[in-house]
Amino acid sequence: xxxxxxxxxxxxxxxxxxxLVGVLIRRNIIAILLSVELMLNATNINFVAFSEHLRDxxxxxxxxxxxxxxxxxxxxxxxxxxxxxxxxxxxDVEQFTLLKW
Amino acid sequence: xxxxxxxxxxILPELLVIFAACAVLALDPITPAAKKxxxxxxxxxxxxxxxxxxxxxxxxxxxxxxxxxVIDNYSCFWKLLLYFVTGxxxxxxxxxxxxxxxxxxxxxxxxxxxxxxxxVMVSGADLLTIYLGTELMSxxxxxxxxxxxxxxxxxxxxxxxFVLGAFSSxxxxxxxxxxxxxxxxTQLPAIAAAIAGxxxxxxxxxxxTILIAVGFSFKLAVVPFHMxxxxxxxxxxxxxxxxxxxxxxxxxxxxxxxxFVEGLGGMRANxxxxxxxxxxxxxxxxxxxxxxxxNVKRMLAYSSxxxxxxxLIGVVAAGRLAPTEAASAISSVMLYIALYAFMTFGAFAIxxxxxxxxxxxxxxxxxxxxxxxxxxxxxxxxxxMVSLAGIPPTAGxxxxxxxxxxxxxxxxxxxxxxALVFAAISAYFYLRLVMVMYMREPEAGTALLPxxxxxxxxxxxxxxxxxxxxxxxxxxxxxVNLATQATLTLK
Numbered sequence: 406x407x408x409x410x411x412x413x414x415x416x417x418x419x420x421x422x423x424x425l426v427g428v429l430i431r432r433n434i435i436a437i438l439l440s441v442e443l444m445l446n447a448t449n450i451n452f453v454a455f456s457e458h459l460r461d462x463x464x465x466x467x468x469x470x471x472x473x474x475x476x477x478x479x480x481x482x483x484x485x486x487x488x489x490x491x492x493x494x495x496x497d498v499e500q501f502t503l504l505k506w
Numbered sequence: 507x508x509x510x511x512x513x514x515x516x517i518l519p520e521l522l523v524i525f526a527a528c529a530v531l532a533l534d535p536i537t538p539a540a541k542k543x544x545x546x547x548x549x550x551x552x553x554x555x556x557x558x559x560x561x562x563x564x565x566x567x568x569x570x571x572x573x574x575x576v577i578d579n580y581s582c583f584w585k586l587l588l589y590f591v592t593g594x595x596x597x598x599x600x601x602x603x604x605x606x607x608x609x610x611x612x613x614x615x616x617x618x619x620x621x622x623x624x625x626v627m628v629s630g631a632d633l634l635t636i637y638l639g640t641e642l643m644s645x646x647x648x649x650x651x652x653x654x655x656x657x658x659x660x661x662x663x664x665x666x667x668f669v670l671g672a673f674s675s676x677x678x679x680x681x682x683x684x685x686x687x688x689x690x691x692t693q694l695p696a697i698a699a700a701i702a703g704x705x706x707x708x709x710x711x712x713x714x715t716i717l718i719a720v721g722f723s724f725k726l727a728v729v730p731f732h733m734x735x736x737x738x739x740x741x742x743x744x745x746x747x748x749x750x751x752x753x754x755x756x757x758x759x760x761x762x763x764x765x766f767v768e769g770l771g772g773m774r775a776n777x778x779x780x781x782x783x784x785x786x787x788x789x790x791x792x793x794x795x796x797x798x799x800x801n802v803k804r805m806l807a808y809s810s811x812x813x814x815x816x817x818l819i820g821v822v823a824a825g826r827l828a829p830t831e832a833a834s835a836i837s838s839v840m841l842y843i844a845l846y847a848f849m850t851f852g853a854f855a856i857x858x859x860x861x862x863x864x865x866x867x868x869x870x871x872x873x874x875x876x877x878x879x880x881x882x883x884x885x886x887x888x889x890x891m892v893s894l895a896g897i898p899p900t901a902g903x904x905x906x907x908x909x910x911x912x913x914x915x916x917x918x919x920x921x922x923x924x925a926l927v928f929a930a931i932s933a934y935f936y937l938r939l940v941m942v943m944y945m946r947e948p949e950a951g952t953a954l955l956p957x958x959x960x961x962x963x964x965x966x967x968x969x970x971x972x973x974x975x976x977x978x979x980x981x982x983x984x985x986v987n988l989a990t991q992a993t994l995t996l997k
Binding site for chain 2: 410414417421424425428434437438441444445447448451452454455458459461463464466467470471474477478481482484485486488489492493498
């Protein structure tokens, strides 16, 4: 029995929206980073599901690249967060108010 | 798939830039502090070689890596612009980094890595390459924004840029994954073939289009996805801001138009409506909010948002015109961004030059009496402001003229009129700066600082920017012809 493609799409949509809402409402920057990762992983679910559905390997190749990019992004992001934490002793985004409209 | 000599030769400029970036990173630790400028000259030499290589490619389109990369006139046009802007950035950085006391040789490595990402973006013909290019550019820029490590503002800008950039990449990538599912491929020509004749109400395709548009809107800083722009532009070192405002915007427009014209051309009825709304919002908010800014970098950030709105007019027109006529609308956008590059870069170079001895020099107050303190810098800033406002006979007017004409051709005369009204409003905040420079007395303490243009590198940057603004304002034919030859065709 194969699992219909829509199941995967619904799962990935739920994961993606969890991440999206997380980015918008969380105040700890590490939690925001985790939420972004959720969004990227939702994408990977999509790619693999479509790849299987379409019988096309392109989607799986894309996942490898997406994973690598996500790792690079997190490495740089954490480095920036550490630098900011050293300067300001907080990682609460509400406190980052030097620049404002 | 085997690598062939043809493939490697096709991406020779990219390889050279990446090689130079690695060389800069490797040489940095073993270069004595007094000789770090050599790294900048190495980067600059790479720009000159790449410019020659890419100019030689103009007119002989080819694809490589099985369609992942395409080297056509369109990508050559953007690459030439990017080399030019990167060269100016390196020259501007030479004196500016010393003023800011940023002694990282890696800086030039990041500039080159960001450039290589931009080059991949504009010559990518597959969503995979375009996505990778976007990320390579963005990740390098996140780091560059935070290079003033002692300055909390710079770090804050870096974090904000990173969070919103990663967020927008997530949205873009989700859109790409849905498009892949809907069209069965990530190659733009294959997508175009797969969606040809699809109903415009195909919900999966529509959601994918919207998400990809949102992802790109963040990169282009289009309202309502512009929130990061003023903060990042203000906090980042000025040389980086200039690079972001010009090069990253140009590359994003290059990739964005290729995706929507070559890949999603079949959905143009939908996306032209979507971009029409974004464009109106951008014109209105960008120009209105710029009126109340007190910091020049922030004002220019809102100005760059507004300019993305003007350029979007051409994209909207391209979606409405018949495929045979859309090419001229696309070339008007390319022309607009190329001319915008000269004036915006020049304006940021003046701000960089005002940074002297710990004084920030980016508040509007800091410009008061500049005409008395340094008449030449004030005159240059006057020309850049007049050009940004779109007053003839400057390059800014030519850019606006062609974009507005394409709107009129597409039956969007009302949009051209609206944009014209907002261009008139924008003149207020551009000319207010001119008024401050010419009508106010210099503030005590800032008066009669030592010579401003203290380095030949900065003089070259300003000379290039002003020459572009004035020359193309009076005689735009060369760049208009170039953009016309390099435009994309809607299939």
